Amino acid sequence: xxxxxxxxxxxxxxxxxxxxxxxxxxxxxxxxxxxxxxxxxxxxxxxxxxxxxxxxxxxxxxxxxxxxxxxxxxxxxxxxxxxxxxxxxxxxxxxxxxxxxxxxxxxxxxxxxxxxxxxxxxxxxxxxxxxxxxxxxxxxxxxxxxxxxxxxxxxxxxxxxxxxxxxxxxxxxxxxxxxxxxxxxxxxxxxxxxxxxxxxxxxxxxxxxxxxxxxxxxxxxxxxxxxxxxxxxxxxxxxxxxxxxxxxxxxxxxxxxxxxxxxxxxxxxxxxx
Amino acid sequence: xxxxxxxxxxxxxxxxxxxxxxxxxxxxxxxxxxxxxxxxxxxxxxxxxxxxxxxxxxxxxxxxxxxxxxxxxxxxxxxxxxxxxxxxxxxxxxxxxxxxxxxxxxxxxxxxxxxxxxxxxxxxxxxxxxxxxxxxxxxxxxxxxxxxxxxxxxxxxxxxxxxxxxxxxxxxxxxxxxxxxxxxxxxxxxxxxxxxxxxxxxxxxxxxxxxxxxxxxxxxxxxxxxxxxxxxxxxxxxxxxxxxxxxxxxxxxxxxxxxxxxxxxxxxxxxxxxxxxxxxxxxxxxxxxxxxxxxxxxxxxxxxxxxxxxxxxxxxxxxxxxxxxxxxxxxxxxxxxxxxxxxxxxxxxxxxxxxxxxxxxxxxxxxxxxxxxxxxxxxxxxxxxxxxxxxxxxxxxxxxxxxxxxxxxxxxxxxxxxxxxxxxxxxxxxxxxxxxxxxxxxxxxxxxxxxxx
Numbered sequence: 050x051x052x053x054x055x056x057x058x059x060x061x062x063x064x065x066x067x068x069x070x071x072x073x074x075x076x077x078x079x080x081x082x083x084x085x086x087x088x089x090x091x092x093x094x095x096x097x098x099x100x101x102x103x104x105x106x107x108x109x110x111x112x113x114x115x116x117x118x119x120x121x122x123x124x125x126x127x128x129x130x131x132x133x134x135x136x137x138x139x140x141x142x143x144x145x146x147x148x149x150x151x152x153x154x155x156x157x158x159x160x161x162x163x164x165x166x167x168x169x170x171x172x173x174x175x176x177x178x179x180x181x182x183x184x185x186x187x188x189x190x191x192x193x194x195x196x197x198x199x200x201x202x203x204x205x206x207x208x209x210x211x212x213x214x215x216x217x218x219x220x221x222x223x224x225x226x227x228x229x230x231x232x233x234x235x236x237x238x239x240x241x242x243x244x245x246x247x248x249x250x251x252x253x254x255x256x257x258x259x260x261x262x263x264x265x266x267x268x269x270x271x272x273x274x275x276x277x278x279x280x281x282x283x284x285x286x287x288x289x290x291x292x293x294x295x296x297x298x299x300x301x302x303x304x305x306x307x308x309x310x311x312x313x314x315x316x317x318x319x320x321x322x
Numbered sequence: 323x324x325x326x327x328x329x330x331x332x333x334x335x336x337x338x339x340x341x342x343x344x345x346x347x348x349x350x351x352x353x354x355x356x357x358x359x360x361x362x363x364x365x366x367x368x369x370x371x372x373x374x375x376x377x378x379x380x381x382x383x384x385x386x387x388x389x390x391x392x393x394x395x396x397x398x399x400x401x402x403x404x405x406x407x408x409x410x411x412x413x414x415x416x417x418x419x420x421x422x423x424x425x426x427x428x429x430x431x432x433x434x435x436x437x438x439x440x441x442x443x444x445x446x447x448x449x450x451x452x453x454x455x456x457x458x459x460x461x462x463x464x465x466x467x468x469x470x471x472x473x474x475x476x477x478x479x480x481x482x483x484x485x486x487x488x489x490x491x492x493x494x495x496x497x498x499x500x501x502x503x504x505x506x507x508x509x510x511x512x513x514x515x516x517x518x519x520x521x522x523x524x525x526x527x528x529x530x531x532x533x534x535x536x537x538x539x540x541x542x543x544x545x546x547x548x549x550x551x552x553x554x555x556x557x558x559x560x561x562x563x564x565x566x567x568x569x570x571x572x573x574x575x576x577x578x579x580x581x582x583x584x585x586x587x588x589x590x591x592x593x594x595x596x597x598x599x600x601x602x603x604x605x606x607x608x609x610x611x612x613x614x615x616x617x618x619x620x621x622x623x624x625x626x627x628x629x630x631x632x633x634x635x636x637x638x639x640x641x642x643x644x645x646x647x648x649x650x651x652x653x654x655x656x657x658x659x660x661x662x663x664x665x666x667x668x669x670x671x672x673x674x675x676x677x678x679x680x681x682x683x684x685x686x687x688x689x690x691x692x693x694x695x696x697x698x699x700x701x702x703x704x705x706x707x708x709x710x711x712x713x714x715x716x717x718x719x720x721x722x723x724x725x726x727x728x729x730x731x732x733x734x735x736x737x738x739x740x741x742x743x744x745x746x747x748x749x750x751x752x753x754x755x756x757x758x759x760x761x762x763x764x765x766x767x768x769x770x771x772x773x774x775x
Contacts, residue, residue, distance in 0.1 A: 075486055075487075076486075076487075200507070204504075204507060204508065204635055205629065205635065207637070207641045207644075207645075221507065222506060222507050222508060222509060222510050223507070223508050223509075223612060224508060224509045224612060225510040286609070287610050288610060289609075289610045289611070289633070290610055290632060291632060291633075292632065
């Protein structure tokens with residue numbers, strides 16, 4: 050029954066885009082932001098209701114984790130938006146969050162491995178949470194990179210260059226977008242790495258071998274490798290700008306692909322029943 | 323109570339004529355002196371024409387915004403305009419140099435000026451500040467009163483609405499401003515960025531001034547003749563600005579290239595000063611940090627191929643010119659939307675102004691009712707204080723509804739008949755309505771402006 054609650058923030062998020070259809074741009078943009086924050090407050094409230102009712106434990110329905118993913122993504126974006134005074138990112142990331150919530154609503158009732166040991170349950174839970182947090186940072190990096198590529202192209206080609214777009218605070222600049230991208234990578238990478246390490250441990254514990262060659266594991270490792278190379282290039286060689294943005298986009302597309310591959314198309318590939 | 327604006331601007335007068343006027347209004351003392359001259363302007367019976375006045379002078383316009391007294395109705399406006407023209411140009415004054423706007427047209431003109439719709443560059447932000455300065459001066463000279471206060475506050479309000487609700491001043495329309503705005507699209511903060519200026523020209527000077535205004539603190543200037551660069555800095559920049567400028571030898575500029583974030587090129591060289599091969603290693607040393615190159619020289623001094631290098635952004639004078647053209651077009655489109663806001667504000671102000679015309683009727687009506695109550699109640703209440711209290715209270719209660727109706731009637735043209743009927747019913751003759759002395763009138767007007775609000 051609680052699953053229906055997911056639709057409340059989705060409705061608010063969809064509704065928040067309506068003011069942007071009107072002409073009075075600045076006022077409407079402020080209204081849009083207020084509605085988005087309201088949606089996020091509702092989402093947070095629902096998240097804590099879930100925590101207080103059942104807690105975030107294994108076994109649990111997978112939709113709970115999808116909902117958690119949507120919440121942590123929005124939380125990170127709100128924090129980054131406020132810190133970097135670049136709230137416009139909300140404009141682009143909210144559809145992703147709303148989509149996530151809808152996926153949570155429609156997702157089939159898949160239980161995550163109910164029959165495992167208690168210690169493994171904790172590790173499994175940590176594995177999921179770490180991966181989701183890491184993925185959320187990469188999702189933000191993905192959106193920011195797309196904005197970067199678009200903006201960079203506009204500046205390079207010098208076409209359609211209306212200097213100040215609507216809603217553009219000081220945030221719509223290449224340096225800041227690149228910096229946000231880098232921060233996301235720096236913070237998200239340790240989460241993902243730890244998450245994958247725990248995944249490998251669980252694999253060993255559950256399937257009696259450390260590496261079971263399944264598509265999801267190969268893809269996870271490829272994704273991790275992409276981000277590892279990106280981080281190395283950034284730190285050691287000062288890679289930045291468009292190439293870094295393309296790397297981020299590619300990495301996140303692979304995450305999306307492997308997630309949908311494992312959860313929705315072939316759950317057994319990830320060790321689900 | 324008529325509003326009159328007499329003035330000249332870039333559309334009505336040549337630069338020489340505008341100069342003549344602005345020279346005579348150059349200092350605060352000159353403006354104060356002329357303000358009092360206008361206030362002293364009287365008709366043949368010694369009654370002053372002008373009650374309030376604000377003098378506005380900018381590089382493109384000089385205007386006198388006035389609230390006229392009742393004796394100036396009719397030909398008063400032309401007399402004042404001729405007086406102003408004669409003061410500045412003597413007998414050789416040409417009739418059409420000065421324009422004249424009265425009442426609604428004057429309000430519309432002032433609101434358009436404040437909203438920067440009447441400026442040479444539509445949407446330029448300075449005019450509002452200049453208008454505020456002119457108004458503050460008038461307050462200091464004590465040449466502004468309630469009416470002008472209301473008029474100017476409404477104008478400021480209108481300008482603010484136009485600025486926030488439209489994108490009239492959102493996009494830059496000068497090369498120097500556009501260069502700064504472009505930098506803000508590439509860099510997050512300009513404060514710690516290094517700017518290198520190659521050459522010492524007028525355009526370079528303006529752009530550097532803009533960069534300083536937006537917080538750049540490290541600016542290096544390299545010119546082929548170092549002495550010329552020193553002279554350029556000395557003559558073109560104020561002492562405070564010079565703190566951020568360093569002149570260097572032209573032969574050494576390339577050493578500074580890897581540290582520079584923005585390079586501005588305006589030399590007189592016929593060849594490329596910066597070539598593709600020069601920048602390629604620079605961007606590697608910079609570890610791909612973005613480099614913004616602005617070429618404002620003609621012929622071009624930066625190889626256009628450089629724009630193909632990743633993280634290097636090159637804009638030449640043509641690119642910026644095209645951008646500005648587009649922005650001017652945007653401003654023109656926005657001006658149409660802005661005019662709607664101005665019209666609404668004009669209508670609101672004129673409604674308020676019209677409602678003031680009924681103030682004498684209300685004063686007179688209250689006086690009539692009070693007089694009747696005074697006579698009737700004097701037999702019953704002995705204490706004066708108590709009696710005044712009762713009379714005031716009853717007057718307010720009796721006249722609350724009629725006052726509201728009078729206010730409503732004043733807002734539409736047909737209301738004049740209702741007001742005439744009211745005057746006839748209560749026998750409010752013209753003496754009652756105009757007989758109050760100036761001080762008394764002002765006090766009452768203030769009181770009833772509150773009532774009408």
